[in-house]
Amino acid sequence: MKIRILILLLSTSFVSCNKWLDVKPDSQVKDTELFSSETGFKEALSGVYSALTYEPLYGRELTFGLMGALGCEWDYQNNSYAADKAYAYKTSSVSLDRIDAIWEGLYNAVANDNKIIENIDAKKAIFGGENFNVIKGEALALRAFIHFDLLRTFGASYAEDPNKMTIPYVTASSKQIFPQLTVTQVIDKVLVDLLAAEELLKADPILTGKTITIADDNGYLMNRQVHLNYYAVKGLLARVYLYKSDLVNALANAQVVMDATKFTWISPAALSNRAIADLTFSSEHLFALNNIRLNAISNNAFSSTGSSVFYISKASLQDYYNSAAEDYRYLHWFKVNDAGDYYLNMYTQLTDSQWPIAYRNKMPLIKLAEIYFIAAECLQKTDYATAVDYINKVRVARGLISSPINAADFETILAQEYRKELVGEGQLFFYHKRKNNAAIPKATGLNLVQLKGYKLPIPVAEYENGVNRVDNQ
Numbered sequence: 001m002k003i004r005i006l007i008l009l010l011s012t013s014f015v016s017c018n019k020w021l022d023v024k025p026d027s028q029v030k031d032t033e034l035f036s037s038e039t040g041f042k043e044a045l046s047g048v049y050s051a052l053t054y055e056p057l058y059g060r061e062l063t064f065g066l067m068g069a070l071g072c073e074w075d076y077q078n079n080s081y082a083a084d085k086a087y088a089y090k091t092s093s094v095s096l097d098r099i100d101a102i103w104e105g106l107y108n109a110v111a112n113d114n115k116i117i118e119n120i121d122a123k124k125a126i127f128g129g130e131n132f133n134v135i136k137g138e139a140l141a142l143r144a145f146i147h148f149d150l151l152r153t154f155g156a157s158y159a160e161d162p163n164k165m166t167i168p169y170v171t172a173s174s175k176q177i178f179p180q181l182t183v184t185q186v187i188d189k190v191l192v193d194l195l196a197a198e199e200l201l202k203a204d205p206i207l208t209g210k211t212i213t214i215a216d217d218n219g220y221l222m223n224r225q226v227h228l229n230y231y232a233v234k235g236l237l238a239r240v241y242l243y244k245s246d247l248v249n250a251l252a253n254a255q256v257v258m259d260a261t262k263f264t265w266i267s268p269a270a271l272s273n274r275a276i277a278d279l280t281f282s283s284e285h286l287f288a289l290n291n292i293r294l295n296a297i298s299n300n301a302f303s304s305t306g307s308s309v310f311y312i313s314k315a316s317l318q319d320y321y322n323s324a325a326e327d328y329r330y331l332h333w334f335k336v337n338d339a340g341d342y343y344l345n346m347y348t349q350l351t352d353s354q355w356p357i358a359y360r361n362k363m364p365l366i367k368l369a370e371i372y373f374i375a376a377e378c379l380q381k382t383d384y385a386t387a388v389d390y391i392n393k394v395r396v397a398r399g400l401i402s403s404p405i406n407a408a409d410f411e412t413i414l415a416q417e418y419r420k421e422l423v424g425e426g427q428l429f430f431y432h433k434r435k436n437n438a439a440i441p442k443a444t445g446l447n448l449v450q451l452k453g454y455k456l457p458i459p460v461a462e463y464e465n466g467v468n469r470v471d472n473q
Helices: 038-052 066-070 079-085 093-126 131-154 183-203 230-243 247-260 294-301 314-321 328-332 368-379 384-397 407-422 428-435 460-464
Strands: 005-009 019-023 165-168 180-182 285-290 334-336 342-344 362-367
Touching (some): 038 093, 038 131, 066 093, 183 230, 230 247, 230 362, 314 407, 368 407, 407 428
Antiparallel strands (some): 285 362
């Protein structure tokens, strides 16, 4: 694994990172300078989160961009995604460049995250309060989160072949070459990091209930939903265990989140005034990125004047939501232009001065509804009534009424619920990949299993560097 090591020079707000210095390990910018204080560790962790918000990663491609196109969420997307829509990645240099940027960007984030993990134990004495446990816990959780998405993007699914060679799991920031691992081996390493993070994050105020104010360390442990907090780790564990078909552990972790009542369903009151509405349903976020460029990103992607536009037709929108005008998502997540094209409204940054700060710049990566879907899927064969009840809890939370679900229709209904709930968030493609479904709705006539469309190609440079990489296809 040849990865550039990036040392982060960050703002002291701990919210964003805009200054990067690309250096080699023997640079005069020493680890001892960055990690000589608690502030340095906070800044470094903030920098990893911030790196994930850029457009080649979750700021576009890993949410509504490439993943939205691969999941057939849009009726129209920029022509640069033509090869991706056909799952013919290697036929387009534009597609390959986009895919290479995802690989490099995620592994660079891992490298910087590993810097934190490598240095933090020796500096435990410099931390105050619970910051050591929380920062180390988040760093481990981030390493797991990123590698799991690398696996879901570039590796085979567990359903296809748990023993197929996939990606390296990188646990050091050095130039050390890490071997490719099988699907099972990567998942096992993800779980090791997540379980270690879970233990450390038992100090998280979101779990302990400790009230944090700005007077406490400048409010560092406030706003836990834009960090990989304790419950986000439990939700991620549920997602990972479901991916490997471990229904017992997936359900157990999902149950912890549901029982905690820390995350509340969006209320009609939070949506009633369109000028100050909570468009991303932020109270339901287990984990979201705070993306300070989201206004420009949204305007560019979801307006008729943007240069990289995505939209769906009225017919598709009605099909998504069964023409249910009372569905909060149908009502608030889309806007129409004069031509009748429907653009995602979720990421729109409202201009009213009264729009709460808590609603701004949010890109959800793990939400409460997905946890209920995971629990429902886990219980499908053992407690069908409760499985249906969990799906209906999401429906009711969206302004709909409970409806019976015939057992023969459960899988179809669940897929529809995923599509309604996770549009524009990058999860629909991964849902179908986890199932190893031959077809994705609206991918007309294309068999993704035959096309090997669920596995994006590993960058050519990985093979050229002489590190004995095996073709992931």
